[in-house]
Amino acid sequence: MSLTPHDLSRYSRHLALGELGITGQEKLKAARVLVVGAGGLGSPALLYLAAAGVGTIGIVEFDRVDISNLQRQVLFDSAQIGQSKAHAAAHRLQALNPTLNIQIHEVELQASNVMTIIGDYDLVLDGTDQFAARYLINDACVLLRKSLVSAAIHRFEGQLFTYVPNLGPCYRCLFPASPAENSIPNCAQAGVLGVLPGVMGSLQATEAIKLIAGIGEPLIGRLMTYDALSMNFSEFKFSARSDCAVCGLNPSIIAPQDGSNRCDSKQADTISINQLHALLETDRRNTLLIDVREQYEFSAGHIEGAVNIPLSDLSHTSIAADEFSSVVFICRSGGRSAHACQWFKSHSQVKTLNAAGGMLAWQQAIDPSVLVV
Amino acid sequence: MHPIQKDSVNPPATLLSLQLQYFAIFREQAGKRSEVLLSSATTAAELYAELQQRYGFELTTSQTKAAINNEFCDWDRQLKSGDAVAFIPPVAGG
Numbered sequence: 001m002s003l004t005p006h007d008l009s010r011y012s013r014h015l016a017l018g019e020l021g022i023t024g025q026e027k028l029k030a031a032r033v034l035v036v037g038a039g040g041l042g043s044p045a046l047l048y049l050a051a052a053g054v055g056t057i058g059i060v061e062f063d064r065v066d067i068s069n070l071q072r073q074v075l076f077d078s079a080q081i082g083q084s085k086a087h088a089a090a091h092r093l094q095a096l097n098p099t100l101n102i103q104i105h106e107v108e109l110q111a112s113n114v115m116t117i118i119g120d121y122d123l124v125l126d127g128t129d130q131f132a133a134r135y136l137i138n139d140a141c142v143l144l145r146k147s148l149v150s151a152a153i154h155r156f157e158g159q160l161f162t163y164v165p166n167l168g169p170c171y172r173c174l175f176p177a178s179p180a181e182n183s184i185p186n187c188a189q190a191g192v193l194g195v196l197p198g199v200m201g202s203l204q205a206t207e208a209i210k211l212i213a214g215i216g217e218p219l220i221g222r223l224m225t226y227d228a229l230s231m232n233f234s235e236f237k238f239s240a241r242s243d244c245a246v247c248g249l250n251p252s253i254i255a256p257q258d259g260s261n262r263c264d265s266k267q268a269d270t271i272s273i274n275q276l277h278a279l280l281e282t283d284r285r286n287t288l289l290i291d292v293r294e295q296y297e298f299s300a301g302h303i304e305g306a307v308n309i310p311l312s313d314l315s316h317t318s319i320a321a322d323e324f325s326s327v328v329f330i331c332r333s334g335g336r337s338a339h340a341c342q343w344f345k346s347h348s349q350v351k352t353l354n355a356a357g358g359m360l361a362w363q364q365a366i367d368p369s370v371l372v373v
Numbered sequence: 374m375h376p377i378q379k380d381s382v383n384p385p386a387t388l389l390s391l392q393l394q395y396f397a398i399f400r401e402q403a404g405k406r407s408e409v410l411l412s413s414a415t416t417a418a419e420l421y422a423e424l425q426q427r428y429g430f431e432l433t434t435s436q437t438k439a440a441i442n443n444e445f446c447d448w449d450r451q452l453k454s455g456d457a458v459a460f461i462p463p464v465a466g467g
Contacts, residue, residue, distance in 0.1 A: 041467045128467045152466055154466050157464065159464055174445065177433075230406065
């Protein structure tokens, strides 16, 4: 795709790089890149891809901007709290580089839509925060023969690798089985250094630009780790497995599958926030309300009478649930409490309910004065 | 006949000196980034089992990985004294 006079000015510092030059910039202009998750990783990745002139950028994101995102998600500003992240992100990228084609996919990636969405792009950046989504994206990329740049973060540490079809191993070659979703704490539970995804998302954009322009050595068959505390990058080599379930010689995965532990409140029996309110008004004595958020979140604000058992403590806390007629789990927005319901179901006969929408819904519908962090 | 029949004598249990490195959740559960450990483990799997006992690591061997001298390995990989062994779990934050 040829460059306009405007492009020559805008990308002059790229054009000055012999390795990139006009040919590389034209490839960037013609490229179609999908970024899944406009969060901590997606923010810098999207900003740099847009600044670099990637012609078509897709954004998969269905969440809304929350005040707690702003510590690391540099795509958004305070005035956008409550707005659709996908729209806010598209607005920001379009302002940065008006000639780009920005596509938004305001949906949760699932087995039923992943092939159609990814099928439209050349390259995928994974910046999601769920194992199930990571396996789903990996499998779809392998099946559709799309390149994938995958990053993930935890507290002060990041991981990064690049998959290119036929040239190296995929995510399943490295980690064949998904850990249970709640066995590894997420950002809300474990915390995360705000600048950490800034580093890792920028590395993802770097890999993407290299792959598109066909320069340098991609991070194929190498897992890079970054430790912000010791300021240390390491690299661990890994190979494609002939017995890999999706890219191996006899693959058992021939179509994308939804993970059994998807963060999906539909899998648990739910109670609406208004029903929960009514239940607490009429039968509080027989209702056990368990708030599975972390202690710092609970301390900031909670429903009166709720007991706090963080999700990670649930397995080693004994709960006399059969003394109550209703047991309800609640968290911030309904994800962790859905896991709590699932876990409880496999360890107890007592039927539990998941409070749909969590404390955010409670704050919106019942008590605007409660502080939800 | 020789008083000591070689085949019937077990070799003394030799301890390997290993340089261990912990990542992410392992780092938090072990309470440290790295350590030097003397271990009687002969494979990566035996070493991981020993550390599970010691630090309560919950992930199974199919859910995590070990790397020896900066290369991911299978769990039946034999250990040598002086090996640098890193335990790296998947992380999912975004």
